[in-house]
Amino acid sequence: MLGCIIACAPVAAADRAAGRDAEIHVWLDRWAAAFRDHDLDAIMAMYAPDVVSYDIVPPLQLVGKAAYRASYEHFLAQYQGAIEVEFRDLRIIAGEDIAFATMLQHISGTQKGGQRSTIWTRVTAGYRKINGAWLDVHDHVSVPSDFETGRAQLDLVP
Amino acid sequence: MLGCIIACAPVAAADRAAGRDAEIHVWLDRWAAAFRDHDLDAIMAMYAPDVVSYDIVPPLQLVGKAAYRASYEHFLAQYQGAIEVEFRDLRIIAGEDIAFATMLQHISGTQKGGQRSTIWTRVTAGYRKINGAWLDVHDHVSVPSDFETGRAQLDLVP
Numbered sequence: 677m678l679g680c681i682i683a684c685a686p687v688a689a690a691d692r693a694a695g696r697d698a699e700i701h702v703w704l705d706r707w708a709a710a711f712r713d714h715d716l717d718a719i720m721a722m723y724a725p726d727v728v729s730y731d732i733v734p735p736l737q738l739v740g741k742a743a744y745r746a747s748y749e750h751f752l753a754q755y756q757g758a759i760e761v762e763f764r765d766l767r768i769i770a771g772e773d774i775a776f777a778t779m780l781q782h783i784s785g786t787q788k789g790g791q792r793s794t795i796w797t798r799v800t801a802g803y804r805k806i807n808g809a810w811l812d813v814h815d816h817v818s819v820p821s822d823f824e825t826g827r828a829q830l831d832l833v834p
Numbered sequence: 835m836l837g838c839i840i841a842c843a844p845v846a847a848a849d850r851a852a853g854r855d856a857e858i859h860v861w862l863d864r865w866a867a868a869f870r871d872h873d874l875d876a877i878m879a880m881y882a883p884d885v886v887s888y889d890i891v892p893p894l895q896l897v898g899k900a901a902y903r904a905s906y907e908h909f910l911a912q913y914q915g916a917i918e919v920e921f922r923d924l925r926i927i928a929g930e931d932i933a934f935a936t937m938l939q940h941i942s943g944t945q946k947g948g949q950r951s952t953i954w955t956r957v958t959a960g961y962r963k964i965n966g967a968w969l970d971v972h973d974h975v976s977v978p979s980d981f982e983t984g985r986a987q988l989d990l991v992p
Binding site for chain 2: 728730732733767770771773775776778798804816820827828834
């Protein structure tokens, strides 16, 4: 057999699409809760072993979970207490077992020195459904760059 | 009917996955050719009307094709002659009608003032298959930021 038979009622297809969007929403809410609480193990359990991350800080890319974990650990260590995350303009595009989400993220918290820190970033996350669970296989987090001045645009607001 | 019947031979599924990866490769090669030639109409024909772009330059996001076209136009106008693009560490993750690709991109060309310009960027692109054709619904292009100095890392190499 060289082909597939796929037969769905439209209403069922729409229901399943809504269900997948809801599953990615759950992923994001769980991630935000773990991030807020500095729960590095809970965060990393949501990533695939072969995750490739384009992080907001150098280097250009982080390949694999160990490298990304080290970057998370370094980031979280700069904050004391809860790190709050707000999602804005969230868009989820989800298929049967591949999905991606795009959003603006507002990250705010208090740094170890006591100063308040807030930043708006752009985030793209790519997912695969593996053994029934959505795992993040790709993160891309950034702010725009100003080529005239060479400055990272760390203080933009949407 | 509330469910779906999906029956595929493994070999056929692998063939179809390889076919989808090849289709995204074709998209990327067509994009690179159009970009090299400053062919703005050809570039924009490869995007969906509701594309959301997180571009390398401000603002935080560009919503819709008109805004992204204006950004492309501004970028292309800075170069004279061909703009060469090299893909590195390309990864394509493609489902039936949703896909995304991640890669490092080396962009090089000669600016209007005569100076040579090269940069390595990180690119994530999200696609939907619409009426049988893959259209880009999301681009995210960036370089990392150095939080100590506030500098955009425009000269990193992989």
